[in-house]
Amino acid sequence: MRLAAESVSLGYGADPVVDQVSLEIPDGLTTVIVGANGCGKSTLLRGMARLLKPISGQVVLDGKAVHKQPTKTVAKTLGLMPQSPIAPEGITVVDLVGRGRQPHRGALQRWSAEDDAAVAEALELTDTLGLADRVVDELSGGQRQRVWVAMALAQQTDLLLLDEPTTFLDVAHQIDLLDLLHGLRETRGTTVVMVLHDLNLAARYADHLIAMSGGKIAATGRPADVVTAARVEEVFGLEAQIIHDPVSGTPLVVPIGRHHRPSAHPHAQGA
Amino acid sequence: MSITAPTEPTRAVDVVRKARRAPRRHHAYVVAVLAALLFGAFVARVLLGDYIITVPDFFRILGGAEIPGATFLLMSEKLPRAILGVLVGVAFGIAGAVFQSTLRNPLASPDIVGVSLGASASAVFAIVVLDLEGLALSVAAILGALAIAVAVRLVAGSDGSYRLVLVGVTAAAAMTAVVHYLFTRANEFDALLVLRWLTGALNGVTWPTIWILLGFLVVLIPALAWISRSAQALQLGPDVATGLGVSRRRTDLLLLLAVLLTALGVAAAGPVAFVAFVAGPISRALNGGRTTLVGAALVGAIVMVAGDYIADYAVPGVSFPVGVVTGAFGAPFLLWLLTRARR
Ligand SMILES: Nc1ncnc2c1ncn2[C@@H]1O[C@H](COP(=O)(O)OP(=O)(O)OP(=O)(O)O)[C@@H](O)[C@H]1O
Numbered sequence: 227m228r229l230a231a232e233s234v235s236l237g238y239g240a241d242p243v244v245d246q247v248s249l250e251i252p253d254g255l256t257t258v259i260v261g262a263n264g265c266g267k268s269t270l271l272r273g274m275a276r277l278l279k280p281i282s283g284q285v286v287l288d289g290k291a292v293h294k295q296p297t298k299t300v301a302k303t304l305g306l307m308p309q310s311p312i313a314p315e316g317i318t319v320v321d322l323v324g325r326g327r328q329p330h331r332g333a334l335q336r337w338s339a340e341d342d343a344a345v346a347e348a349l350e351l352t353d354t355l356g357l358a359d360r361v362v363d364e365l366s367g368g369q370r371q372r373v374w375v376a377m378a379l380a381q382q383t384d385l386l387l388l389d390e391p392t393t394f395l396d397v398a399h400q401i402d403l404l405d406l407l408h409g410l411r412e413t414r415g416t417t418v419v420m421v422l423h424d425l426n427l428a429a430r431y432a433d434h435l436i437a438m439s440g441g442k443i444a445a446t447g448r449p450a451d452v453v454t455a456a457r458v459e460e461v462f463g464l465e466a467q468i469i470h471d472p473v474s475g476t477p478l479v480v481p482i483g484r485h486h487r488p489s490a491h492p493h494a495q496g497a
Numbered sequence: 498m499s500i501t502a503p504t505e506p507t508r509a510v511d512v513v514r515k516a517r518r519a520p521r522r523h524h525a526y527v528v529a530v531l532a533a534l535l536f537g538a539f540v541a542r543v544l545l546g547d548y549i550i551t552v553p554d555f556f557r558i559l560g561g562a563e564i565p566g567a568t569f570l571l572m573s574e575k576l577p578r579a580i581l582g583v584l585v586g587v588a589f590g591i592a593g594a595v596f597q598s599t600l601r602n603p604l605a606s607p608d609i610v611g612v613s614l615g616a617s618a619s620a621v622f623a624i625v626v627l628d629l630e631g632l633a634l635s636v637a638a639i640l641g642a643l644a645i646a647v648a649v650r651l652v653a654g655s656d657g658s659y660r661l662v663l664v665g666v667t668a669a670a671a672m673t674a675v676v677h678y679l680f681t682r683a684n685e686f687d688a689l690l691v692l693r694w695l696t697g698a699l700n701g702v703t704w705p706t707i708w709i710l711l712g713f714l715v716v717l718i719p720a721l722a723w724i725s726r727s728a729q730a731l732q733l734g735p736d737v738a739t740g741l742g743v744s745r746r747r748t749d750l751l752l753l754l755a756v757l758l759t760a761l762g763v764a765a766a767g768p769v770a771f772v773a774f775v776a777g778p779i780s781r782a783l784n785g786g787r788t789t790l791v792g793a794a795l796v797g798a799i800v801m802v803a804g805d806y807i808a809d810y811a812v813p814g815v816s817f818p819v820g821v822v823t824g825a826f827g828a829p830f831l832l833w834l835l836t837r838a839r840r
């Protein structure tokens with residue numbers, strides 16, 4: 227395994243937000259991190275992408291502490307899409323996606339045909355080729371999100387970390403994007419690590435699921451093993467029934483809201 | 498990357514090429530128009546005014562001819578003033594655009610956050626207390642600008658350009674007070690000198706000043722252009738930039754070079770108000786919202802040269818320093834930007 231955390235603690239002040247977490251990211255597979263708002267998912271992802279220096283412990287990439295490696299070398303191996311990136315004013319879609327080529331270019335090297343091809347491929351994969359000459363500020367939230375994913379794809383890294391890549395997308399584009407990432411695994415052997423909020427999609431697309439709670443890891447493993455009624459209650463404080471997803475065979479979480487509990491349901495009383 | 502059917506990918510690549518070309522073509526057009534405007538302002542500044550120098554006379558004087566009155570006026574007043582205007586405008590324009598785009602805040606330009614006035618205060622200190630001039634004065638201005646920049650950065654902390662602007666504006670006010678104080682201590686109180694170091698002016702410039710400034714710019718600007726090319730990613734914010742392998746330290750290096758440019762401009766012409774501040778936004782508005790160093794440099798130079806022309810001849814018989822004019826135009830612009838930022 228190429229990417230791992232060794233009892234790493236991360237935070238923004240004195241108190242760690244992620245507390246002594248150890249984990250291994252399986253190569254060539256899709257790892258999904260789930261957990262309640264504010265439990266430290268983004269913090270963990272940023273730590274693994276060397277955006278935060280660990281308070282203690284270390285993140286290891288290819289056998290060496292990621293913070294001790296030249297950042298440009300890391301950028302050729304590990305790509306990142308943060309949770310809410312901001313595009314500079316007036317930048318066009320091609321130019322933004324083209325920025326993903328930066329790690330592959332020397333300081334004196336010019337833009338090449340290979341760069342054109344990589345950008346074109348990224349735009350096609352994310353269904354944004356038609357937006358190529360548009361200004362990013364003037365796109366819808368979902369279009370913008372896909373453009374940022376395209377930038378990460380243009381970087382052509384073996385490992386790809388994405389923080390909530392599906393947030394602004396409609397249902398069809400959510401599935402498209404997850405299929406696309408799944409396809410990368412097949413065609414390029416890309417290792418994908420992403421944060422998702424939709425437990426059902428997480429269970430469906432993850433080979434490896436990490437559930438976080440209060441800055442620690444609550445459970446890891448195959449979705450079928452991790453997603454249980456007791457775990458969902460523990461991690462999200464949500465009562466739910468787990469059934470079998472008829473399409474994928476993975477666990478399907480059916481939340482029980484306050485109004486749907488048997489006690490709150492007059493007709494269910496007799497049953 | 499992978500080899501697929503030949504028709505599909507070629508088409509996509511063509512779309513990418515075409516989309517990449519459009520903004521570059523627009524930029525080339527904007528640069529051409531700005532260059533023409535600058536040329537016009539430069540010619541007006543050199544040839545027109547109370548005493549008009551004809552084009553043939555201009556070339557004859559440059560060739561070494563002595564035309565009573567005209568030669569002196571051109572070689573020791575009009576021409577150096579126009580050239581200095583261009584150089585200082587370029588320095589301020591680039592410095593402003595670098596500050597605004599790397600700090601991602603249109604208010605965070607060196608003339609607003611105290612860097613210019615830091616250079617000014619230090620230069621005045623060097624003149625009044627240490628009796629320095631020439632190159633030593635440039636060095637003093639650079640040290641002052643650096644000191645203020647570092648102090649503002651330390652007090653404001655590294656995150657959030659909003660705090661940086663607040664601290665910077667306070668520092669600028671303090672530096673103005675320092676300049677005022679130093680002039681009360683100067684033995685020969687010269688009103689024009691005060692104006693130069695508080696508002697900025699191009700009059701009375703000497704050729705050595707121009708050569709010193711030009712020498713520095715020829716080294717600094719290519720260095721800055723080179724670094725800013727690889728630091729483009731910084732405009733995407735620190736997280737994405739790090740993800741792309743551009744370290745945050747590049748920001749500091751870029752800002753350092755911009756501080757040097759500001760200080761050199763101030764050492765030559767004083768802290769001409771708002772030139773650095775307006776150059777970026779104006780060139781950006783012309784260029785479809787995209788910041789480029791060439792655009793900002795040209796707008797800075799146009800504002801300086803045209804502003805100086807207006808300052809010199811707008812009111813018959815009175816010659817204002819250029820900073821009065823740029824200040825008068827810049828202040829409403831600042832207000833406009835502030836009201837826009839609130840939305
Ligand atoms: N830049 C920051 N400065 C200080 N505290 C922060 C910062 N970013 C996050 N935190 C704190 O760290 C904790 C974890 O935040 P994090 O962003 O990792 O949560 P998350 O699991 O990604 O949540 P979400 O699902 O809402 O994205 C939160 O309590 C948050 O307030």
Ligand SMILES: [Mg+2]
Binds near residue numbers: 267268269309389
């Ligand atoms: Mg998050």
